[in-house]
Amino acid sequence: MLTNTYEEAIVVEASLTNELKNQQIKITKTSRFEDTSIKVETGAEVIVKDDQNNSYLFEEKSGVYVSQTIFQILSGRQYTLTIKTKDGNVYESSHETLTTVSPIQSVVPSVVTNKDNQTGIQINVNSYDPTRTSKYYRFEYEESYKIIAPRWSLSKLIVTGPQSVELIPNPSNTRTCYTTKNSTDIILLNTNDLNEDRVNLPIRFIEENNYIIGHRYSILVKQYVENLAAYNFHKTMRDIASSASVLSPKQPGVLSGNIKCISDSNVKVIGYFDVATVSEQRIFFNYTDLFPGRPSPYFNTCEDIPFKFCFDGEDCNAESMIYNVERNFMTYFSNAGSSYILVDAVCGDCTSFSSNVKPSFWID
Incomplete structure (x- = not known):
């Protein structure tokens, strides 16, 4: 089935932080639902400026625009994103300022039985802002886990001819592996209805028989403090988007953000220029730490x-x-x-x- 109506627009995913690093901005195009790939907006001129006359140029690398120099978003300054695409359109964001710094205090795993009567490991992230100025949070995580092949052998079988095989020493580097995956859901929290600006969020639940925790597991949790407008934008995205990506170009309609086409008001753009503080914490645990004496699960x-x-x-x-x-x-x-x-x-x-x-x- 082909899409009868289709309006092309660029999609901007720009979340700059107070981390001192090469900042990244992703610019793609909307796709028809029947399209199998995402189109990257190539050849654009991308620049971020602050109100102190500092400019940061971005260059295209492997489908992502990366700042040519490392820099961090600083408190008290106003930042603006400008994009000029190769078709001549110019896009500009509103002026954005950095949010409050609110560090993660802890990331804690514990064995629980959830509402679906499933036993597993619940991972919670905790933070606290005594000034009550953070309020709007977005979370991401990156999980990594160790895999040990349960039926690995010291010998390897190879085919040496149409009707012959031979056993040779098996390289030990085929026994232990590591996999890393990023979260895909938009995870949000606001503390407006709480007595304190305190976060105690269940961010990840893993069933006890899931092989990813079978040996050693690590999770890196990132907490972004956003302003109200950015929070509402991501909340709307979460409500209408699939979990296929944090900012999917395949969206019904056009979602209004803080970026406009200043060269042609009729040109649509989807996305948000977000400047946010970020705090992160990584933890490790073994399966036997939480399920002592039990055999490791495997998929x-x-x-x-x-x-x-x-x-x-x-x-x-x-x-x-x-x-x-x-x-x-x-x-x-x-x-x-x-x-x-x-x-x-x-x-x-x-x-x-x-x-x-x-x-x-x-x-x-």
């Missing part, structure tokens, strides 16, 4: 599948074994003579679905 049952390596006879299935080994569908676990035991590749080689590169922040 695959890891069934042992027998193969008899012969080519003639009713019980022979060497051709099937070679097929699965050559295509990395299965890996070797053990053998007794010509009888081999294989397992699904995800059970014997974690690099089949994850990375064996340990993250720089990882602490065992």
Whole structure:
């Protein structure tokens, strides 16, 4: 089914913070619902200025606009975003000032049973602003976890000919892997209805049998303090958007933000230029820390599948074994003579679905 009506607009995702770093701005175009990819707005001139005559130029790198120099958003200054696209349109944001700094106090995991009667680990983020000037919060998290292939073997089976195989030493770097994923939901909280400007937010629940906590798990939580207008914009986005991305270009209608096309008032733009303080905290925990004495969960049952390596006879299935080994569908676990035991590749080689590169922040 094709979209009958379609109005192209640029989509701006700009959240600059008080972190001293290369700030990033993402500029894309709206897509038809039947489109399978997101179109990046290339060749734009992007600049952020403050009221002290400082200018920060952004350059395009891998579909994202990155500041040429590191800088941070400072308290008491006004910042404006200007974008000139290659079609000549000029877009400008309202003047924005930095919000209150409110540090995260703690990120705490605990074993709970939720309202759906599921037992698991609830991760809460806590903060407190005694001045009651923060009020509007947005959260993101990045979770990383260690994976150990449960049916890894010291030996690896390789195909050496049309009807021959050989066992060789299995590289140890296929046993332990690490996966990192970012949150995709828009997570918001305001404390207006509370007696204190205090955050105690359940930000992530993981069921007890989820393999991602089976060995060692880490979560980095980021807390952004926003102004009311930015909070309301993200709240509207959350209400109408899917959780496919934090700011999805595939939206019904046009959402009004604080960015306008000043060269042509008829040109639409979606997005918000947000300057916010950010605080972050990372924690680690092992499965045994919270579920002592229990076996680690894994996402695959890891069934042992027998193969008899012969080519003639009713019980022979060497051709099937070679097929699965050559295509990395299965890996070797053990053998007794010509009888081999294989397992699904995800059970014997974690690099089949994850990375064996340990993250720089990882602490065992």
